[in-house]
Amino acid sequence: MATIVQFENVGLRYGTGPETLSDVSFSLGAGSFYFLTGASGAGKTSLLKLLYLAQRPTRGMIRLFGEDAVTLPRARLPGFRRRIGVVFQDFRLVPHLSAADNVALPLRVSGVPESDVEAPVREMLAWVGLSDRAHARPATLSGGEQQRIAIARAVIGRPEMLVADEPTGNVDPAMAERLLHLFDSLNRLGTTVVVATHDLQLINRIAGAHMMRIEQGRLSDPTGSLRFPPRDA
Amino acid sequence: MSDATASRAGRRLLDNGRQTRAMRWVMAVMLFLTVLAGALGLGTWSAVAGLDSQLAGRMTVQLLGATDPAVRAVVDAVQQVPGVRAVRAVPRAEMAALLQPWLGDAGLDADLPIPVVIDIDVAGDTGSVGDAVTARVGALAPDARIDRAARWLGPVRSFIVSLAWLAGALVVLMATATASIALLTARSGLDTHRDTINVLHMLGSTDVQVSRLFQRRIALDTLVGGAVGTVAAAGAIALISARVQALDAVLVSGVALGPVDWLLLAALPLLFTGLAMLFARVAILAALRRTL
Numbered sequence: 382m383a384t385i386v387q388f389e390n391v392g393l394r395y396g397t398g399p400e401t402l403s404d405v406s407f408s409l410g411a412g413s414f415y416f417l418t419g420a421s422g423a424g425k426t427s428l429l430k431l432l433y434l435a436q437r438p439t440r441g442m443i444r445l446f447g448e449d450a451v452t453l454p455r456a457r458l459p460g461f462r463r464r465i466g467v468v469f470q471d472f473r474l475v476p477h478l479s480a481a482d483n484v485a486l487p488l489r490v491s492g493v494p495e496s497d498v499e500a501p502v503r504e505m506l507a508w509v510g511l512s513d514r515a516h517a518r519p520a521t522l523s524g525g526e527q528q529r530i531a532i533a534r535a536v537i538g539r540p541e542m543l544v545a546d547e548p549t550g551n552v553d554p555a556m557a558e559r560l561l562h563l564f565d566s567l568n569r570l571g572t573t574v575v576v577a578t579h580d581l582q583l584i585n586r587i588a589g590a591h592m593m594r595i596e597q598g599r600l601s602d603p604t605g606s607l608r609f610p611p612r613d614a
Numbered sequence: 615m616s617d618a619t620a621s622r623a624g625r626r627l628l629d630n631g632r633q634t635r636a637m638r639w640v641m642a643v644m645l646f647l648t649v650l651a652g653a654l655g656l657g658t659w660s661a662v663a664g665l666d667s668q669l670a671g672r673m674t675v676q677l678l679g680a681t682d683p684a685v686r687a688v689v690d691a692v693q694q695v696p697g698v699r700a701v702r703a704v705p706r707a708e709m710a711a712l713l714q715p716w717l718g719d720a721g722l723d724a725d726l727p728i729p730v731v732i733d734i735d736v737a738g739d740t741g742s743v744g745d746a747v748t749a750r751v752g753a754l755a756p757d758a759r760i761d762r763a764a765r766w767l768g769p770v771r772s773f774i775v776s777l778a779w780l781a782g783a784l785v786v787l788m789a790t791a792t793a794s795i796a797l798l799t800a801r802s803g804l805d806t807h808r809d810t811i812n813v814l815h816m817l818g819s820t821d822v823q824v825s826r827l828f829q830r831r832i833a834l835d836t837l838v839g840g841a842v843g844t845v846a847a848a849g850a851i852a853l854i855s856a857r858v859q860a861l862d863a864v865l866v867s868g869v870a871l872g873p874v875d876w877l878l879l880a881a882l883p884l885l886f887t888g889l890a891m892l893f894a895r896v897a898i899l900a901a902l903r904r905t906l
């Protein structure tokens with residue numbers, strides 16, 4: 382199986398503070414499903430930021446889609462980012478846009494013709510169960526509804542990799558399971574999925590998912606499956 | 615982002631009605647003043663050209679109580695000065711007609727001493743040629759009165775020329791002010807919409823795509839505001855022009871705007887729109903380059 386992400390001795394330091402991430406090394410196999418767990422403040426979001434190119438590491442090597450992501454020129458970042466779907470921990474919906482227009486953003490950014498935008502948007506809204514809120518502004522949606530819009534926006538472009546930062550933090554268990562099922566479906570279509578969560582209940586729901594555990598900025602890899610991606614996925 | 619994005623969702627992406635209204639108002643004022651200054655410049659410039667072609671090459675000699683042979687002698691002498699194009703003694707009947715409003719029919723009386731006026735057309739620079747003519751006439755008729763149009767028009771001309779330059783400088787100043795406004799608007803827009811821009815970047819927007827959202831907004835505001843200002847200024851100019859024509863004076867008759875002048879004035883809002891867009895783009899791309 383191909384490697385889609387590779388970290389070697391990656392370190393991240395915000396400003397002049399202590400290292401938030403230290404000596405992080407792992408490989409992700411293309412098409413696999415990963416959970417990233419760890420206590421609050423352990424560095425899950427920081428690790429994901431490196432993954433979706435919102436942050437450059439202060440040391441170490443990162444390869445993404447087979448290319449060096451550390452020295453990637455700024456001009457090439459948009460092309461890489463369009464291959465990654467992100468569910469931000471704080472959603473980051475555009476407040477002035479309707480739910481439907483928020484979901485449509487990745488397609489429009491990629492220059493998809495306007496005539497090919499409406500149908501996928503409708504389909505995604507139905508998938509997250511928010512067809513009737515298509516015209517609502519984010520501010521009028523509940524936290525859970527905003528989270529589902531954020532998820533619809535992250536997956537609408539059929540990204541090669543989906544990175545979700547605590548995507549079920551604001552929804553009830555039934556909805557969490559439904560969203561997880563959505564990620565699973567996407568994964569079966571070939572998308573590599575990385576989900577940060579501290580909900581251990583969720584992890585058992587996906588058969589064959591791998592687990593990464595982060596503690597105080599250091600990654601533990603008890604099974605060794607991260608350094609040597611399994612060949613079965 | 616496709617064009618449709620920028621025009622439909624893009625407009626709302628950078629939702630900021632109050633800023634737009636302020637920008638349009640400022641641009642209307644800028645273009646109003648700029649078009650007025652431009653009209654002043656173009657009008658005075660054409661007045662200068664008119665002065666140069668109509669009056670600058672003219673001299674007149676007045677001889678009082680001169681006999682016909684004496685007049686002919688002066689005409690012959692002046693004709694021989696190099697640089698003199700044409701010499702003409704104004705016939706007595708023509709002079710009488712010119713003086714009629716003041717003298718009535720008395721001007722027709724052959725006994726009334728009417729000065730003989732000789733019109734001289736001088737080619738090119740009247741300076742040295744004018745001096746030669748003055749010397750020649752002075753030798754033949756010491757009490758002749760010699761008027762050099764260029765001499766008494768000189769100060770008027772330089773006054774008008776400095777007006778034209780002042781107007782040009784005003785237009786340039788307005789252009790730099792407009793560019794600065796576009797720059798400041800773009801920067802404050804970046805601040806206001808920092809979160810939205812960050813999201814767009816994370817979704818894979820290029821800097822050029824982000825910049826285009828602002829450029830369009832700023833171009834539209836400049837164009838709409840500028841058009842209003844330009845139309846208002848055109849109205850003011852038309853009003854002033856009508857007053858000037860009514861003056862019917864030699865000096866201001868040249869202060870008229872031709873079709874080309876009007877076209878140039880109409881191009882000002884378009885020019886300023888392009889300028890605003892360019893500066894907004896430069897400011898935004900420079901700012902975005904500092905982000906990841």
Ligand SMILES: Nc1ncnc2c1ncn2[C@@H]1O[C@H](COP(=O)(O)OP(=O)(O)O)[C@@H](O)[C@H]1O
Pocket residue numbers: 395401419420421422423424425426427428
């Ligand atoms: N932008 C930042 N600047 C400075 N420190 C940060 C920043 N983001 C996160 N941190 C710090 O890094 C550590 C890990 O944070 P984070 O990656 O958000 O952890 P988690 O997502 O696991 O809760 C925390 O101590 C947090 O305070």
Ligand SMILES: [Mg+2]
Pocket residue numbers: 425426427470546
């Ligand atoms: Mg976090």
